[in-house]
Amino acid sequence: MGFKAYVARRLVNTVIIVFVTVTLQFFIFRIMPGNPLAHFISPNFPLESRRALMEMWGLDKPMHEQFITYLSNLLTGKLGISFISQRYVIDEVLERLPNTILLMGSSTILMIVLGIHLGVLAGSRRGSKSDLASVTFGLLTQGLPVFFLGLLLMLTFSYYLPVATGGLINFPVAGTVSRPPPADLPRYFMDVLWHLTLPMVTLVIISFGGYTLIVRSLMIDVMAQDYILTAKAKGLPERSIIYGHGLRSILPPISTMVGLSLSGIVGGAVITETIFSWHGIGRYLYEAVLQNDYPVMQGTFFLLSMVTIIANLVVDLIYGLLDPRIRY
């Protein structure tokens, strides 16, 4: 089978997966216990008001009609109207997406760079102090609960240190920008970076360990291969052996890991976004689940699944470029 036939087959599979995912997303949320009205149960919302809300949301219609409405909302790209805010889901997603991409993108890049670097270092020097330190630190940070680390950093750098140093060290308690933000662009940019620091550091500390441990393990296997021994015998510099021959050959599994983390860049980080009051997709999705806001859940999960499916497709296709042994 040639590359074109492979691509065609993968595309057909992808379309089927998308349809199945979209259908499951509709029914799973409706099977879940509870309904969106639960959050309008208050003396201010008597029974007739709640019934009017059900009509307004279209939940009084038969299931097949709701499913058709849902599909048409996906096809128009509006993704439906949120029950809670009465805004188009796509508008709310686009409002939050830049914040999430900024936080998750920057932290993912940093964690990959740091994780791979430490993993290569540890794997290529097995048994050394740097190996021991990388493994220990990686295991420790990976095991830390994110809410604990996030709160610890927030209270230390945003409250105790500012108070102790008279504001010399002072990170913001909440938000993506100052409230209100600076008017001029350079200061605005710096302000965003200032707000980004703590949530980004939290995510990097929590996540880089996973990369380190996997890359280390892959590197240990690779460094024991005959071709590495040959390279050493040829007298190649160590750097060239490690990065040119060792790292190169473990790129396919690393690219799979990176590909899988792409959906996380769009999906956000619920706990970190909540602790630092970061206006992102993760918290949006979490609140939607709590409030049974079906259109938001359906819309955001649709976007997330699309990103995951496409990322998997792309990773599969570029495998051949990274590993010449793979033939379609």
Next chain:
Amino acid sequence: MFRSYAVLLILCVTLNTFHMWVASSVPEISKYPINGPRLDEILFVYHATPEAAVAAIRKGDIDILSDIFRPSDVHVLSEDLNLNITFSQQTHYCYVAFNTRREPLNDKQFRKALAHLIPREEIASKLFEGIVVTPMLYETSPAFGRWHNPNVATYPYNPTRARQILASGGYGWDKDGKLIGPDSKPLRKVSFISPTQEEAPTSYEIAKLTVEEMKKIGLEVYQEPLSFDSLLTKVLTERSFDIYFLCVSNLGKYPRWLYDYYHSSLDVPDGDNTPGVRDTELDRLLYTFRFESETEEEGERAVWRAQELIADLAARVPVYSRYQIEAYRKGLEGMVEHRGVGYFTSGAFWTYLNLSRVGLPAGGKVKVDVGGRVRTLNPLYGSGAYEQKIITLIYDSLLASDPKTGEIVPYLAEGWKLQNLMVGKSKVQKITFKLARNATWHDGETLTSADIRFSMEYLKQNRVPAFISSLERVINVSDPDPYTLEVTMNGTSFFNLIDVGGIVIIPKHIWKDVSDWRTFQPDREPHPKVKGLTKMVGTGPFILAEEKPGEFWRLRANPNYFKRLPAVKTPVEGVGLEEWSLNLRTFSLIAVPILLVSIGYLILRRRVSTRI
């Protein structure tokens, strides 16, 4: 030398105490309506966690924080010398409800016995450290003022009394101590539904404690923790429960919810009468209170009697009510306590009209924690407590209420006249409002009765859920002249005036072109004529100046507000309380160490000289 330092020390302590007393006393305001706003700007900011909000107020990032509910936060904030803490009774309560449709809970005596087994004091002291809640014995708490009937049956924790009630009702115990019914048959196993430990740890513990008490008297009962959604589905829709625990808040100024909670017409799927109460006399009283009482006195009589019957039925038993605990940084004055609401939270309208910085009667800014997610600023849809904090400062109503007594006071309507009429065989009420002549919209347009008429008709025609019950009795609205409005309503209830007087007033010139009120986001669309404004145009004391949804909402004072201050006073010159306090603190910081070092030096010198 000793004498000088002693005088200095006493002076420091006295001045500090005096300063704390001055800063923590809240001024009494007795006449409404009052004029304002005094502040130039209010910035509402969002914090997603209580940790962030508490750190923000301690750090000085914000001035005001409401809805403090964790005892640990109350401790921390109370110790901060820069903050004042207020505790207010609020219209909130948590209750245990029994399904009166099922045996043995269909027996009133049995329910009364169980009601005596709720360890309220233990719950308040053990789970809330005795500071954030108050044990509650009345369905309608004292926070409701005149509507609270204190002379009803109550069920304080008393296991002995519970056993006596059961025994007198024909119940008994077998040789193993298990409860048996009047027919001498063992009682079936009963479930007690509560939220899960993960979702609501305190509610879970309360149910656990109560279940333990019920087991002690020989009842076979087990706790059934369910997710909040499942709980509501079982209780509200399916009615498949025995006993459950839940809380409800923002009950409003009048005990109107009693109708929804106990009238037999609401014993339907999704109706609020979850215990399934069906009592003809109670139905009659609640209907009279809700729809037929022409005066508050008449309504009060009906609802007091209804409360007696409700207490005697013991279908829903109160457990506790949470205080509204709020913190504000020292240096603010003019805050007003709103009965059942607190000082700064949603509904505390007068506070924001009257709030100012100490020594600055007009001007200044405050930063306020908004409390939670602001979902929309559409005044027709944003009914949540957090968005209402902002919306009520932008849009006015025809009438307001005295924060202490709850009495109706004029607002956009300077006066009104009630006429009870007969149309055929039906009683109707005609309410004639006289509007303020100097009220304008934020964009400069004059407010007229056409706007009010438009608002009422628009809300009614579109069946806007939040206003259905307020406007359901409106038959006709007319505007004979720009400052007179006539509303004809079914029935002659005193709630007629309260209902139409409380609806949000929206500008006709903006809303008449709105194609779909549901998706309209007035704060996100620019004003068609006035630059710098959005379509979020109200007549209220503040104008939406800037927002970043999910982050902050900046409101600036409406310079043309119809109740603006008569003349803006110039700021008081010289050192304000804050600076004075700061100087005093700096002075104390220097004086106290000097004093201690001197004392130490003198003691040391005396010892040395004694040895010599």
